[in-house]
Amino acid sequence: MVDTAVQTYGRIDVMINNAGLMPQSPLERLKIEEWNQMIDVNIKGVLYGIAAALPYMKQQKGGHIINVSSVAGHKVWPGGAVYAATKFAVRALSEGLRQEAKPHNIRTTVISPGAVATELLNTISEPDVAEAVRKRTAQIEIPAESFARVVAFAISQPEDVDVNEILFRPTSQEL
Numbered sequence: 001m002v003d004t005a006v007q008t009y010g011r012i013d014v015m016i017n018n019a020g021l022m023p024q025s026p027l028e029r030l031k032i033e034e035w036n037q038m039i040d041v042n043i044k045g046v047l048y049g050i051a052a053a054l055p056y057m058k059q060q061k062g063g064h065i066i067n068v069s070s071v072a073g074h075k076v077w078p079g080g081a082v083y084a085a086t087k088f089a090v091r092a093l094s095e096g097l098r099q100e101a102k103p104h105n106i107r108t109t110v111i112s113p114g115a116v117a118t119e120l121l122n123t124i125s126e127p128d129v130a131e132a133v134r135k136r137t138a139q140i141e142i143p144a145e146s147f148a149r150v151v152a153f154a155i156s157q158p159e160d161v162d163v164n165e166i167l168f169r170p171t172s173q174e175l
Contacts, residue, residue, distance in 0.1 A: 001052070002015065002052040002053050002056065003052075006056055011056065011060050011063075012053055012056050012057065012060075012063060013062075013063055013064065014063065014064045014065075014066065014155055015049055015050075015052070015053035015057075015063070015064070015065045015066070016066045016068070016151065017045065017046040017049035017050070017065070017066070017067045017068060017090075018066075018068040019041055019042075019045045020041060020042050020045075020068065020070075021034075021037055021038050021041045021042060021123045022038070022083050022123050022124060023037065023038065023083075023123050023124055023125045023126070024079045024080045024082075024083050024124055024126070024129050024133065025079055025124075025125070025126040025129050026078065026079050026129075027081055027082070029126070031125070031126075034082075034125065035082045038082055038083060038086050039082075039086060042083070042086035042087065042089075042090065043086050043089045043090065043093075046067050046090055046093055047093065049065075049067075050065060050067075050093070050097060053065060054097075054101070054106070057101075057104065057106045058101075058104045058106070061104060061105050062104070062105040062106060062159070063106050063107070064106070064107040064108070064109065064154075064155060065097060065101070065106065065107070065108050065109075066108075066109045066110075066111060066151060066154060066155075067090050067093065067094045067097075067108070067109070067110045067111075068090070068110075068111050068112075068113070069087045069088075069090040069091050069094070069110050069111065069112040070083075070084075070087040070112055070113060070114075071112055071113065071114040071167065071169055071173070071175055072084040072087045073087030073088050073090060073091045073110075073112050074091075074112060074167060075175055077175060079129050079132075087112070090110060091110050091112070091165075094108055094109075094110035094164075094165075095110075095164075098162070098164055105159075107157075107159075107162040107163075108162065108164060109154040109162075109163050109164060109165070109166065110164065110165050110166075111147070111150055111151065111154070111165075111166045111168075112165070112166065112167040112168070113147055113150070113168060113169065114142075114168065114169020114170055114173045114175070115136075115137040115140050115141040115142065115169065115170050115173050116141060116142055116143070116144055116146065116147050117141045117142065117143055117144060118144055139172075140170045140172045140173050141170065142170045146168070150166055150168055153166075154166060
């Protein structure tokens with residue numbers, strides 16, 4: 001995808017790593033396959049996205065990489081330990097990237113949304129956990145357009161401003 005963008009437009013200005021899975025469950029249920037899935041998508045997916053865009057951005061001496069974490073990358077709750085670990089990892093990767101990419105004029109932003117109306121809850125395979133999460137978020141989730149506005153804000157800053165981290169959630173969200 002990145003190669004196609006560069007071939008078509010001659011450069012890549014922004015890369016948003018936003019893939020994610022959230023099949024939450026208590027650790028004692030030993031959903032090891034799901035743990036591996038989350039690690040592959042939530043951590044390795046971000047790394048692969050960085051690997052695809054970074055060489056081009058270094059060469060063109062600029063760009064913006066946005067990695068999507070979660071409120072779970074700041075707070076852990078029962079049943080969400082592995083998901084939270086992957087989202088903490090996204091924050092750590094983003095900070096490391098920020099430090100390494102500075103000399104190349106590459107901006108980095110990690111965005112940590114709270115309850116946003118997306119299909120993410122459909123990736124929870126445990127019926128009791130899915131029901132509890134849906135019950136907790138159904139009345140408070142905000143539209144995906146809210147996330148889009150946050151992304152637009154980070155991108156729209158002047159080239160000498162690097163918005164490194166944004167944590168946002170619905171006003172009524174406790175976690």
